[in-house]
Amino acid sequence: MEILKAAIPENLKRAIADSDVDDLGSTCSSLHRFFLHFHPFHQMITELADPKYALSGKNKDAALKSKQLGNQCFSNADYAKALDCYTQALREAPLDTGDMESNLVATLYINRATVLHKMSLLVECLRDCTRALQVCPSYAKAWYRRGKANALLGNYKNAICDLNVAKSVEPSMGGRRQIEGELKILLDQCRSTTAVVQIQHKENNCNTVGEMPHIKLQCVSTPDKGRGMVSSCVISPGSLVHVEEPYAMIILKQCRETHCHYCLNDLPADRVPCISCSIPLYCSHQCQTRATGQMFKIYPDYNGFFKNLPSDLGEYAAEVIQCNDSEQEIGDITEHKHECQGVHWPVVLPSEIVLAGRILARFLLNSSPEDIINFVERLELSHCYKQLPSESKLDSHIYAIVLLYCLQHSCGTMFSIDEVSISQVVIIISQIKVNCMTVVRLKSIDAHGSGHFGDFPFQSGAHSTSNVEQVRVGKAIYKAGSLFNHSCQPNVHAYFLSRALYLRTTNVVAAGSQLELSYGPQVGLWDCKDRLNFLKNEYAFHCLCTGCSEVNRSDLVLNAFHCVNPNCSGAVLESRVLDCEMQKIKHFPIPDHVDKNDDIYEVCHHVFKQNGKSIHIQPGYCLKCGSYCDLESSHAAVGKALACITRLQDAILSQQISSIIISDALRSLKLLRLNLHAYNKLTAEAEDSIAQAFCLVGELQLSLDHCKASIQILEKLYDTDDIVIAYELVKLSSIQLSLDDGTAVESISRIDDIFSRYYGLHADLVFPYLQYLRREVEKFSMKALQ
Numbered sequence: 001m002e003i004l005k006a007a008i009p010e011n012l013k014r015a016i017a018d019s020d021v022d023d024l025g026s027t028c029s030s031l032h033r034f035f036l037h038f039h040p041f042h043q044m045i046t047e048l049a050d051p052k053y054a055l056s057g058k059n060k061d062a063a064l065k066s067k068q069l070g071n072q073c074f075s076n077a078d079y080a081k082a083l084d085c086y087t088q089a090l091r092e093a094p095l096d097t098g099d100m101e102s103n104l105v106a107t108l109y110i111n112r113a114t115v116l117h118k119m120s121l122l123v124e125c126l127r128d129c130t131r132a133l134q135v136c137p138s139y140a141k142a143w144y145r146r147g148k149a150n151a152l153l154g155n156y157k158n159a160i161c162d163l164n165v166a167k168s169v170e171p172s173m174g175g176r177r178q179i180e181g182e183l184k185i186l187l188d189q190c191r192s193t194t195a196v197v198q199i200q201h202k203e204n205n206c207n208t209v210g211e212m213p214h215i216k217l218q219c220v221s222t223p224d225k226g227r228g229m230v231s232s233c234v235i236s237p238g239s240l241v242h243v244e245e246p247y248a249m250i251i252l253k254q255c256r257e258t259h260c261h262y263c264l265n266d267l268p269a270d271r272v273p274c275i276s277c278s279i280p281l282y283c284s285h286q287c288q289t290r291a292t293g294q295m296f297k298i299y300p301d302y303n304g305f306f307k308n309l310p311s312d313l314g315e316y317a318a319e320v321i322q323c324n325d326s327e328q329e330i331g332d333i334t335e336h337k338h339e340c341q342g343v344h345w346p347v348v349l350p351s352e353i354v355l356a357g358r359i360l361a362r363f364l365l366n367s368s369p370e371d372i373i374n375f376v377e378r379l380e381l382s383h384c385y386k387q388l389p390s391e392s393k394l395d396s397h398i399y400a401i402v403l404l405y406c407l408q409h410s411c412g413t414m415f416s417i418d419e420v421s422i423s424q425v426v427i428i429i430s431q432i433k434v435n436c437m438t439v440v441r442l443k444s445i446d447a448h449g450s451g452h453f454g455d456f457p458f459q460s461g462a463h464s465t466s467n468v469e470q471v472r473v474g475k476a477i478y479k480a481g482s483l484f485n486h487s488c489q490p491n492v493h494a495y496f497l498s499r500a501l502y503l504r505t506t507n508v509v510a511a512g513s514q515l516e517l518s519y520g521p522q523v524g525l526w527d528c529k530d531r532l533n534f535l536k537n538e539y540a541f542h543c544l545c546t547g548c549s550e551v552n553r554s555d556l557v558l559n560a561f562h563c564v565n566p567n568c569s570g571a572v573l574e575s576r577v578l579d580c581e582m583q584k585i586k587h588f589p590i591p592d593h594v595d596k597n598d599d600i601y602e603v604c605h606h607v608f609k610q611n612g613k614s615i616h617i618q619p620g621y622c623l624k625c626g627s628y629c630d631l632e633s634s635h636a637a638v639g640k641a642l643a644c645i646t647r648l649q650d651a652i653l654s655q656q657i658s659s660i661i662i663s664d665a666l667r668s669l670k671l672l673r674l675n676l677h678a679y680n681k682l683t684a685e686a687e688d689s690i691a692q693a694f695c696l697v698g699e700l701q702l703s704l705d706h707c708k709a710s711i712q713i714l715e716k717l718y719d720t721d722d723i724v725i726a727y728e729l730v731k732l733s734s735i736q737l738s739l740d741d742g743t744a745v746e747s748i749s750r751i752d753d754i755f756s757r758y759y760g761l762h763a764d765l766v767f768p769y770l771q772y773l774r775r776e777v778e779k780f781s782m783k784a785l786q
């Protein structure tokens with residue numbers, strides 16, 4: 001890409017840098033003309049899109065090599081490695097090798113099932129057996145392995161059926177005898193138990209709870225933020241106001257090996273590869289089918305096989321093999337289909353560009369190629385082309401042309417590549433910048449660094465804090481979701497279940513007020529200046545929300561220094577923050593109305609003694625008492641203290657905490673408290689690190705004290721019932737539980753309240769750790785009763 005960029009003539013680069021939407025026809029056709037005569041461009045497109053260079057295609061030899069490696073690892077009892085090798089082999093193996101009796105894919109599924117069995121992952125083992133049977137229904141070993149897994153799961157009747165089918169299709173006498181022996185044992189076990197009988201064939205399913213929004217929202221035009229969403233009635237906190245499936249979605253590159261490429265949930269151990277290329281991995285055949293439109297089925301007619309079995313067994317076998325097929329519904333998304341030939345471009349191009357390709361492919365699915373002229377208009381998304389920096393305008397021109405050529409190779413000649421189609425894609429790329437949502441998942445992670453999405457991170461009594469982390473897993477365009485504007489003091493919370501976007505109110509929303517979510521920055525997270533810069537760089541707009549236009553305490557104190565007067569609670573600001581805050585202070589409506597108990601009065605009373613618009617304050621002067629503070633020496637002291645805290649954080653990461661490092665950190669904390677405002681976020685972060693360190697060395701009471709100190713500061717920066725506080729309370733409660741401290745009950749009840757307001761009925765699905773916390777509360781109640 002850099003070669004292309006460097007070769008573009010300067011005057012063309014300038015024209016693109018200065019261009020507005022109306023100029024796109026001319027800039028796009030000039031750049032296109034230039035590339036058509038530039039040999040490296042054609043070479044690049046060939047390497048990206050020609051199936052001849054498809055290194056990510058299926059490859060039987062590579063699959064056999066990976067299989068052999070897997071067999072070696074299995075013999076050495078290295079099951080984790082064997083699992084990886086067989087999965088890799090499944091990624092590489094072509095499905096239809098023509099040989100139904102010893103189909104490579106079926107063999108690989110059974111090899112992997114054997115490993116999963118050894119690892120005690122029986123449900124996963126069962127699913128792999130079923131997959132092997134879907135490719136090769138007469139595979140005796142697969143029925144046998146399935147029977148063994150079902151028996152261990154207590155599904156005795158199914159296990160008996162599996163082994164009976166295995167016996168019917170097993171060609172060797174010795175094999176049949178072995179199965180008979182197993183059957184005898186099973187029949188005895190079955191007689192002595194009243195086991196639950198259930199055909200265990202279900203694939204992984206995407207979790208959802210069927211809650212639907214009941215409130216009707218309207219899209220209105222606003223004077224300062226364009227279109228926005230409002231409700232005509234009052235909405236109470238915790239109400240679900242919007243649910244939507246994405247128009248297009250893409251997994252982030254760093255999650256390709258860990259999350260399903262369709263639903264973005266965690267990949268299970270029995271992950272399923274794409275049928276036609278070696279790139280995506282899915283959590284189930286259901287997701288794979290929805291992403292590619294290809295059914296996992298090569299056996300055209302199972303009936304011949306079923307007919308040879310006794311009728312009851314035939315019915316059973318049919319149900320096992322065909323169950324997933326009947327549940328398949330292929331929507332019109334199939335977003336990987338046009339990328340699925342093992343060619344390079346979907347792997348190499350940035351995620352946003354591949355997402356633009358998915359949007360275009362979906363549009364073309366329901367429209368004729370000439371409609372490309374209306375592509376942007378029909379999508380009805382706002383864009384920011386004019387506001388983009390020069391470099392981004394050039395990049396979007398280059399990527400639009402490259403993407404269109406790649407798509408043309410992959411989809412056939414469905415549209416002509418000219419100034420119209422190129423400028424439409426340039427705008428789509430700028431629409432993605434403004435409208436794309438980052439899909440995140442909550443993860444609980446313990447202080448030792450091991451992460452858990454679904455499980456509970458530690459056993460009660462272990463010394464560990466449990467942190468909540470948000471992990472970015474994908475990017476998506478939600479057409480209606482894009483109509484919600486941003487606020488740094490949002491009244492709506494966005495979260496994702498599988499692919500769906502859920503929006504829930506967190507506060508009371510008055511009738512006619514806008515429903516606004518946060519695009520990332522929030523009051524309490526960063527100060528106003530940082531939020532404005534972030535939104536300008538990432539989304540190309542100047543934020544006009546209440547948080548950025550009206551004075552609030554959090555922005556005044558988050559990065560503030562301490563007044564020289566030790567008893568004064570006033571904030572002292574450096575020029576970077578003061579410039580931004582002064583604008584807000586000058587427009588603060590009625591200073592007389594600031595109540596003495598008001599939290600703003602607490603930190604900047606002096607300012608309001610001055611006269612409205614003529615207010616003048618210098619950096620370094622206390623906003624409450626007017627005293628001067630030498631910020632240079634404060635900066636030096638804070639810098640030294642922070643270096644010590646960073647050393648502590650490194651020691652936590654490498655688990656090399658010494659008493660010297662902790663003592664240094666405690667001295668640094670004192671320095672921070674002396675020099676920084678009492679609600680400065682850096683102090684909260686230092687308190688938090690010290691709490692973690694004390695926890696790791698088993699000093700739980702000290703850990704608890706510092707964790708509480710950190711939360712007390714954060715409660716001043718955020719609302720006390722903000723979700724961020726709930727995440728911090730998760731840490732606090734984990735320490736309280738380790739100490740067997742009954743106040744954990746109060747923390748957990750606060751966590752529960754906040755989570756149900758932010759996630760409603762989905763709280764346990766989004767963060768399963770809550771169930772563990774509630775069980776601990778029950779234990780406390782039981783103890784109290786004894």
Ligand SMILES: C[S@@+](CC[C@H](N)C(=O)[O-])C[C@H]1O[C@@H](n2cnc3c(N)ncnc32)[C@H](O)[C@@H]1O
Nearest residue numbers: 225226227382435482483485486541543544545
């Ligand atoms: C995802 S769109 C939201 C819907 C948009 N207002 C529309 O008319 O389509 C994001 C765009 O809305 C506008 N916007 C959203 N929140 C804003 C805010 N807090 N301040 C100013 N403009 C905002 C900006 O133009 C931004 O690029």
